[in-house]
Amino acid sequence: MIISRITKQKKNQNRYNIFVKKNNEEAFASGVHEDILIRFALRKGMELNDEELQSIQQQDAIYKYYTLTLNFLSYRMRAKSEIITYLQDKEAEEEEIAHVLKKLEDEKLIDDEAFAEAYTRTKMNTSSKGPNVIRRELMEKKIPQNYIDEALAGYSKEIEVEKLTSLLEKKMSSNNRKSFNQQLNQAKQSMLQKGFNMDSIQLAIEEISIEKDEDEEMEAVRFQGEKAWRKHERKHEGFQLKQHVKASLFQKGFPGDLIQQFIEEKEEEEV
Structure with missing residues (x-):
């Protein structure tokens, strides 16, 4: 088959339509991004076989999913599993996903180790989540266990107790007409649900010397x-x-x- 003409798409100025003539009949062959057009040096009169056309279409698909993922990454860091799910939702094939992930990893745009560290640091500094909840969330994002352990090493016992002290003081300072013991037990339960460890909760209680009035x-x-x-x-x-x-x-x-x-x-x- 021979490329009979190449036209720019009206709705996307960066994409082109490739038409080929085969057995004296013209037919639409594929749409491609400008970068793919240049990479393969596509031009009118160029001869293509089915295998070459298939390769062009595959590379165009990979390029499309790559640029979509770059936009997805522009909002915040992503775990590798999040990108896989995103591309699957976009109906990308496994081979296309593998190519995109390889390119992103080579360019240091995805890194589960760095993601785990940044995620832990952000949640530790900006939320009331304890280490156990953060661990569960990282596991849900399919971060490797050794990366999770390394990241949570930064959520030290001292930091946990300091955060708990502040949270418990707020919990116990409000007079809600419940018994002291009930308030204390509810505060403990709340801290456990937030992902804090019981031994750290006890240390925080001792540190602020909670006493009933x-x-x-x-x-x-x-x-x-x-x-x-x-x-x-x-x-x-x-x-x-x-x-x-x-x-x-x-x-x-x-x-x-x-x-x-x-x-x-x-x-x-x-x-």
Whole structure:
């Protein structure tokens, strides 16, 4: 087949349409990027066989996916697995993906080791995520285990405790009318869910010397006790009512002496 004409595409000035004549009939052969046109020195009158045309089409596809990936990378660093998923969504073939990845790796545009370090550093400095959550996220991005371990070595125990200290102080400073023990347990659970280690949480608690305020604790007992009293007085009275209220307050983590003080206050109201 012979290239009969080459025309510039109207919607994309960097792409060209290649037409060939075969058996005296002209037909569209392929669209190619300007760079591919130059690389293969395509011109009118040039003779091509099927194998050469297929090679041109493959190189054009690789170039297209490469430029798409460059745009994808322009927003932030990407893990290798993210690029593979992106190209698969663009319906790239495995061979095309392999060529694009090789080119990007040669140009140092993808590097899972550097990605793991940057990702860990960013999450550590700008979020409330602990090392265990960051580890899980890196694993989900299919980062090799040794790269993850090396990156998380930068999230030291000292940094973890420092971050936890700040988070716990905020959690425990708000008077939400819950028992001190309940607030503390909820704070611990929240920190665990954020990916922090229990031993670091305990160190942070010891460091900030969290202590309960007796007046606030009593206020919380009265608030929760009144709620429990209204709930159970619909079905119970006398001794049974008091026992149900006590049980409810115990479950919420209040100390026995403050619970008893609340019950005595309620008894005085009844007199």
